Amino acid sequence: MTIETQEYLIDIVEQGNEKALRTTLASMASADIAEYIDENFEVYGAMALMEKMSAEQQAAVFGYLRPNNQQELARHMEVGMLAKLFRDMSSDERADVYAMLNVKLQDALMRRMAKTERDDLLMLASYEEGLVGSVMTSGYASIPLGVTVETALYRLRQSAPEKETIYQTYVVDKEHKLHGVVSLRDLITASPDDIIDDIMVRDVLTVSPDMPQSEAARIISRYDLIAIPVIDKDRLLVGMVTFDDAMDVVEEEDTDTMHRSATVGKIEGGFKDASPFTIYRSRVNWLVLLVFANIFSGAGIAHFEETIKAYGALLFFLPLLIASGGNTGAQAATLIVRGIATGDVFKSDWPRMLAKELLVSVALGVTMAISIGVIGYWRAGPDIILVVALSMLCIVLVGSLIGVLLPFVLNRFGWDPATASSPLVTTIADTSGVLIYFGIASAILDFSVVPG
Amino acid sequence: MTIETQEYLIDIVEQGNEKALRTTLASMASADIAEYIDENFEVYGAMALMEKMSAEQQAAVFGYLRPNNQQELARHMEVGMLAKLFRDMSSDERADVYAMLNVKLQDALMRRMAKTERDDLLMLASYEEGLVGSVMTSGYASIPLGVTVETALYRLRQSAPEKETIYQTYVVDKEHKLHGVVSLRDLITASPDDIIDDIMVRDVLTVSPDMPQSEAARIISRYDLIAIPVIDKDRLLVGMVTFDDAMDVVEEEDTDTMHRSATVGKIEGGFKDASPFTIYRSRVNWLVLLVFANIFSGAGIAHFEETIKAYGALLFFLPLLIASGGNTGAQAATLIVRGIATGDVFKSDWPRMLAKELLVSVALGVTMAISIGVIGYWRAGPDIILVVALSMLCIVLVGSLIGVLLPFVLNRFGWDPATASSPLVTTIADTSGVLIYFGIASAILDFSVVPG
Known part of the structure; x- marks a missing residue:
């Protein structure tokens, strides 16, 4: 975000003109609002600002915030509001936030969720950090084998709002086993009466949830994919990793490599926000070891x-x-x-x-x-x-x-x-x-x- | 690519069974075939292999090859074949290849191209490496202001084969000035009678062709974009940078940064293929300077x-x-x-x-x-x-x-x-x-x- 936008938002916030603030926020990108909140973080100020946004924007902005600020906000929020926020977040971000809440808050949230949502959340939150399972989302689009292009398009239109991307649709059988993939590009250029089975691509590149996330990211980058499906050992479709998550993974991994090449250990949550003690810990071992060497x-x-x-x-x-x-x-x-x-x-x-x-x-x-x-x-x-x-x-x-x-x-x-x-x-x-x-x-x- | 796939392809090539080879190639990803050709590079072998592929696959595989191998192949190819290959390549890759050919070959190719193609190529090839202009493509989809969703979808269907992505469509006026962007997702969920002007997003993030490419890549990554439009100072739409190009740019820039942080200069075309002299030149200056320091x-x-x-x-x-x-x-x-x-x-x-x-x-x-x-x-x-x-x-x-x-x-x-x-x-x-x-x-x- 440009410094001008930052300063403009600061002005508007200070003026206290609610209508102007709402209009400004609605016109801004979520990533920019999140940066503003991160840079000027204060719990009650942040919550007041979030209340001026639509539910979707709230969820998007919250997803972009730095982990420690997310945690801070979640702790101060009413459970009802947190649950509402949760519903609008993408499933992978939801699982990330869930994993860092305390047990009491986790329980309170669980009680407010529908069974399918609950199961999905528990599944995603169960994967260790660094594995594909921890970055995949269940917000993929899927259609059953045998439907026509027309039906497929109709279904996609209906479910579009809940999906992270509808540009790749996975074709599954009754057991949810993956059989192929069809792009929205192919769908709209095909004839409405075509059967999905005839136009789908059967040779699908896939990853498994317990692969290192960096491997999935390299595949996405190498083959220029918008998303890659995640399947378990029985070929059941369990999730999808999108290109934007892959970009984040590559950036994170490159940061780790660069740090390691200067004997700095892994710093969770980014260097800028890390406490002096965290930074000390990430650097001291190798330094002392090298003194002895x-x-x-x-x-x-x-x-x-x-x-x-x-x-x-x-x-x-x-x-x-x-x-x-x-x-x-x-x-x-x-x-x-x-x-x-x-x-x-x-x-x-x-x-x-x-x-x-x-x-x-x-x-x-x-x-x-x-x-x-x-x-x-x-x-x-x-x-x-x-x-x-x-x-x-x-x-x-x-x-x-x-x-x-x-x-x-x-x-x-x-x-x-x-x-x-x-x-x-x-x-x-x-x-x-x-x-x-x-x-x-x-x-x-x-x-x-x-x-x- | 797995080592098995590599070995399988080597087997098939050695057997000389043409039909099996054609089927295998058709089922493989272009990036994998390119890797095979790069790893076992030999001009005539590569050309023989390319002849077994469809025109589209030839162009895709050629685009993935290492620059020095592209150059080598282009020099040995008949101009007619090269021109055909050129037509099927994406416009940004075409410009990259064009820029490294010798003047004689450039002229021969130009004479075989239509005027619009020629102008497009010259425009793309004119940007310095490292600038947005050098990675942008002119294979974007655009529609005029005022059309209905139905018309827009019809046009997209018609032009889809020539476009790099149709998931973002740029809305332009008669002078080709950019007024907004509409995603395919929004198009297919809108009513067919809606007018584009009413559903398009007017606050479009844009970049200019003479910005550093890394800046465009960071914007794409930060805002999770599939593509970003490139406009000149009069807001005329001149190109588009896609997420996969952004990923390549980020990787390349990170490599440069890591190298520089160990006093290694820029190595064009990758470290593995660089000649000993190129590597010597990229390292010697700083080393000698540091001796004196x-x-x-x-x-x-x-x-x-x-x-x-x-x-x-x-x-x-x-x-x-x-x-x-x-x-x-x-x-x-x-x-x-x-x-x-x-x-x-x-x-x-x-x-x-x-x-x-x-x-x-x-x-x-x-x-x-x-x-x-x-x-x-x-x-x-x-x-x-x-x-x-x-x-x-x-x-x-x-x-x-x-x-x-x-x-x-x-x-x-x-x-x-x-x-x-x-x-x-x-x-x-x-x-x-x-x-x-x-x-x-x-x-x-x-x-x-x-x-x-």
Whole structure:
């Protein structure tokens, strides 16, 4: 929403002109109103604003609110009003909100619902977060086998208001087993007397409710689908995942991957609203772990204390060399991790990726060896230049290999490849860097010059 | 696609049973066939396979192929066949393919096209990559103001085969100015005699062709749209961006952001197919730049050579401290960069984010100071422990602040916040870390003990 719209709404709210407020709200998108409420959240203000909207808009706005604000509002609302709101929400959002209410409120709501609604809600709320079942909706359109196009269209018209989309209609038998799908496009271009069975598509892409939601999202994105049906192991139709939910899932998963690649754990409900303690918790474990992991680098440097004392000039190049290994490794790891996540790179591609990275890293290593050689020219003699240039080449090579291989290795052991985060790769590359640098230095310098 | 499907297709192709091949291809999704061709790419094999498909499927499969394979095929195809393929492709894909052909082929194709098609193609191909104009399609459905629902439905039925979607229809006047939008859902639930003007939505969300494509994608995702109309400055309707293109844009942008956050430049056409030279070029600049940036760390360490020689134990803790500043900074920067990219964090939020990060980083700093203190207990005396614990606290604090502020600062100067990549933050944090560590060490140790 533009800042102007925000400010305009703030003005209208402050003026207290109820009619103007109603008109303004009716003309606004639900996502924008929800953003306004989220940004200026205060329970009673939010409830007063909601009362100025139609029932449908109330439900839509409520569905867009941040989870903790939904929870706050639900707690302060009269049960009757909450039940009304519930009825107008889409079935997947309803299940999400239901799952976060306390038991007392859940019971009170249940008592106000019809049996079919209740069963539907319990079914949807029973799936663990992250699974297809938790993002699917039961607001799909379905028609029985054998009806004509005319009948199908008539039924769709009748049921349209309760459905999330009618652009895909699922064709089912008496047991609700999925037999095919027909798009509204095909329905309106077919002849009214055609039988559904003859125009429906039988090869339907489906997902199951206990699949990871990210998999469903990738299928929807890959095949450009508006929605995908969810069927259980007996091919019974249990729900549908729509493209807009898939977009949200992809965004959420990408956020998790990016955070993980900087050793930040999962933050439920978004970073902006997270409490300092939540953020602390999501970051502290890896940070402390990495402190301990760096003991190896420390021990490596300490081991070469005598060499360092004899050749003080080596210290100058230490950060340049160590950082380069880490940076090259982080580049390689990021390319592979993202490639695996988008399905561009397969698990079996590692030999090809490794071969290509070897080529690239030799070229990078040579370029960087020349760079550090040029820098070295102003700081040290030819023997030190030889040591740092050679070390740079080796460190870049080793850093790259760690960066390419670590994601595949983690994947092999069932870990998320994104755990091969830049900091982890950097830490491992650092230790190797220290050993390579001082190893090469001891070998070359101790033979050519006797330390004084 | 499952590995089974892949292998099955390979079998069928090898058997050379043409009828079986045709049936198999007809039953497969275009995206899957394209993947098969991409994975086993060979020009003549691909052309032979394409010949076994219907014209529509050929166009769809071609549209899914990787850009370099499209180019390769187009170069080897007869112009007549390419022109036929062109006619069946969606207008945005057609423009993409056209843009990468050589001038001779472009001319040959142009001569085989009707004037309106030609104008359309030239218009779409004229937009720079990354702008809305380059992803929009002219395959939208439109109807004039004033028609009845019945007429609208009749027209949609007639034109459906050429349209990318008919679920959104744009209502235009004689000059093709956009006045409203009507969904197919609303059309089929309305009465046939209703006039479009009365049922259309007038408050239409629109984008302009020279907006960044990522902005259009974020609007589509935020408002859960199937498509968004593109209008020029005179409100003339020039195209439409569909949800599936938006998904591709989001994925591509996220890939770019992730790459940039590890100092990898933009790689056109995907990482997997990129030549080693392309990958080298996308990585070398930042790496070399960072080598030079690390000179400051090196100079810092060199400056404190005497302190280090007097207190060799300090060396052991060097990597632990330096890495911690970089890691904390990378965490903070990643959270902010992703927050800005998804619209969760606004540019004006920086004071709030800074305040929260201060709280979090004090807590993280204390935890890590205790960790390094415990490690120090086994390696050094109380004075050194005091130095390293105090340094850790300061380094973590400074690292976090750099991580939070850098993205906002870059954004302020019109740079992409993702340029505040982990390696850049790490490099800056490293230099500060060296100065803080040895600064504190000199201050505390040189006063308490006289180096021997």
